[in-house]
Amino acid sequence: MLLLLAKMGYTVEECSIAMERCGPEASVVELTDFICAAQLSREADVYLPDDDLKPRYNGVCKIKKRKFFEICKKKNDPETETIRLPNPMIGFGVPSLQLESISRSLPDSAIGPPFFYYENVALAPKGVWDTISRFLNDIEPEFVDSKYFCATARKRGYVHNLPVQNRFPLVPLPPLTVQQAFPLSRKWWPQWDPREKLNCIQTAIGSAKLTERIRNALERFDGDPPTSVQKSVLDECRKWNLVWVGRNKVAPLEPDEMEMLLGFPKNHTRGGGISRTDRYKSLGNSFQVDTVAYHLSVLKDMFPDGINLLSLFSGIGGAEVALHRLGIKLKNVVSVEKSKVNRDIVRSWWEQTNQAGNLIDFDDVQALDGERLEEVISYVGGFDLIVGGSPCNNLAGSNRVSRDGLEGKESSLFYDYFRILDLVKSIMHRPA
DNA sequence: CTTAGGATGACGTAGAGC
DNA sequence: GCTCTACGTCATCCTAAG
Structure with missing residues (x-):
C-alpha cells in the first residue's frame, strides 16, 4: 500500500x-x-x-x-453512483444493432487531442469502474460484449473520447456462431449441446486428461447419454470452453483458433521461440480486434495521412492490428509492453506487414516519466491516439488468489495510464 | 544428475441476470 | 431464491534436453 x-x-x-x-x-x-x-x-x-x-x-x-x-x-456514493452494466451489453451500438440517434456529450476536459481509448474487464469488483471513470474525465464507460462481433464472449468496458457516430465494422464480418467458425465441428456437435457462442477466452485451457475423462464418460452410451451426464459434460465444456472435434471427443481451442476468433492474423503469436503456454497467456490477455476496430473506425476519415499512436500495455498489439485492418496508416507507434515475448510478436507483425512508419519499443510504463515523454513527443510530433488496457489480474473474476481490485499489484498500473495520459495532454497543450 | 519449462488440478467468490 | 460466468494463481508432478 x-x-x-x-x-x-x-x-x-x-x-x-x-x-x-x-x-x-x-x-x-x-x-x-x-x-x-x-x-x-x-x-x-x-x-x-x-x-x-x-x-x-x-x-x-x-x-x-x-x-x-x-x-x-471526489467520493463514490455507492448507493446512487455505482456504474451499472447495460443489458444487452452493446455499449453505444454494435454492427448488427445500430442504435438510432446516438449522441453523448463529453466534459470539456475530456475532448482531445489526443484521442484516448482505455479498456479493462467489465465485471470488475464494485466501485472499480467508478474510480476508473472518475480518473478519466468522468467519461461514462462503454460496456460491450464481443459476442456481438464474433463467436466468443468478451465482456469489456471501454472509456474513450472518440465520437460514437458513423462507426463501421471490419470486413469481412467474422463468423458469429461456433458452428460457422468451426464448420468441421458440426459433424460431432451433439444435439444436446446448445452452445452457439463460446465463453470468454482466458489464459488457461482445459487439460488433455479432462477431455479424456469426458470421452470415457460418453463412450459408455450408444446414443445420447442420460441428462445427468449431459449436464456434467456441458458444465465442463462451458467452464473450459471446449469444442467438439470427433465422436465423443472435445478439445480446448488451439492458439490459431483463438487468433482467428479474436481477429488476429493466423499464426500471429506463433514461432520465434514462443511457447504454447505463452501464446495462450498472451491471447487470453488480448483485445478482440473487431470490437476495438469498430470503436476506432471513426478515426479513418479524420486522419487520412495516418496517425501517431501511443500504445500502453500493448500486449500482442491488438490496437495496432485493429488500426491496420481499418486501413489507417501508422506513422509512429510508441509501444510500451513489459513482456519481451509480446514485444517480439508485435515487432515481427510490424515487419511482416511492411509498415512504413516507425515502431518504438519501451518495456516499462513506470519508467516513462515526463522527461522521456517530452523527448518522444518532440521526436514524433505529438500523439493522435493513446490506447491501453491496463492489467486485469487483480480485477478478474477467475482470480481466486489476489482479486484485490484497482489497488492490486498489477492492476494499480491503471494509475500509470492516467498519469501518462495526463502528462501527454499537458505537454501537447503547452504553448511552444 | 540437474535444470527449465510444460502439464495438471485444486483453489472461492462477487455480482449479474433471471 | 437460483444459476452462471470469470483477460487467474499456485504447488506439484512430469518430461525432455543439457
Whole structure:
C-alpha cells in the first residue's frame, strides 16, 4: 500500500500519517482522500516542495499532483453512483444493432487531442469502474460484449473520447456462431449441446486428461447419454470452453483458433521461440480486434495521412492490428509492453506487414516519466491516439488468489495510464 | 544428475441476470 | 431464491534436453 501511494507521488511521511489516522483497513481512495483534504487546505508551494516530488511528475508535477488529489477527493456514493452494466451489453451500438440517434456529450476536459481509448474487464469488483471513470474525465464507460462481433464472449468496458457516430465494422464480418467458425465441428456437435457462442477466452485451457475423462464418460452410451451426464459434460465444456472435434471427443481451442476468433492474423503469436503456454497467456490477455476496430473506425476519415499512436500495455498489439485492418496508416507507434515475448510478436507483425512508419519499443510504463515523454513527443510530433488496457489480474473474476481490485499489484498500473495520459495532454497543450 | 519449462488440478467468490 | 460466468494463481508432478 505504501508503495502504491508512493507511486502516486505521495511522500512517505504523508502516507504514514494517513495510514495511521485511517486505520489498517483503509482503501487507497480513503487514504488519498485524507491526504488530499489535509493538503488542499494549504498553499500549493507549501505542500508540494520540489525535492519531494517523484521523478515521474517532473515538469508538470505541481499541477498534476494537485489534480490527482482533487480527483481522489471526489467520493463514490455507492448507493446512487455505482456504474451499472447495460443489458444487452452493446455499449453505444454494435454492427448488427445500430442504435438510432446516438449522441453523448463529453466534459470539456475530456475532448482531445489526443484521442484516448482505455479498456479493462467489465465485471470488475464494485466501485472499480467508478474510480476508473472518475480518473478519466468522468467519461461514462462503454460496456460491450464481443459476442456481438464474433463467436466468443468478451465482456469489456471501454472509456474513450472518440465520437460514437458513423462507426463501421471490419470486413469481412467474422463468423458469429461456433458452428460457422468451426464448420468441421458440426459433424460431432451433439444435439444436446446448445452452445452457439463460446465463453470468454482466458489464459488457461482445459487439460488433455479432462477431455479424456469426458470421452470415457460418453463412450459408455450408444446414443445420447442420460441428462445427468449431459449436464456434467456441458458444465465442463462451458467452464473450459471446449469444442467438439470427433465422436465423443472435445478439445480446448488451439492458439490459431483463438487468433482467428479474436481477429488476429493466423499464426500471429506463433514461432520465434514462443511457447504454447505463452501464446495462450498472451491471447487470453488480448483485445478482440473487431470490437476495438469498430470503436476506432471513426478515426479513418479524420486522419487520412495516418496517425501517431501511443500504445500502453500493448500486449500482442491488438490496437495496432485493429488500426491496420481499418486501413489507417501508422506513422509512429510508441509501444510500451513489459513482456519481451509480446514485444517480439508485435515487432515481427510490424515487419511482416511492411509498415512504413516507425515502431518504438519501451518495456516499462513506470519508467516513462515526463522527461522521456517530452523527448518522444518532440521526436514524433505529438500523439493522435493513446490506447491501453491496463492489467486485469487483480480485477478478474477467475482470480481466486489476489482479486484485490484497482489497488492490486498489477492492476494499480491503471494509475500509470492516467498519469501518462495526463502528462501527454499537458505537454501537447503547452504553448511552444 | 540437474535444470527449465510444460502439464495438471485444486483453489472461492462477487455480482449479474433471471 | 437460483444459476452462471470469470483477460487467474499456485504447488506439484512430469518430461525432455543439457
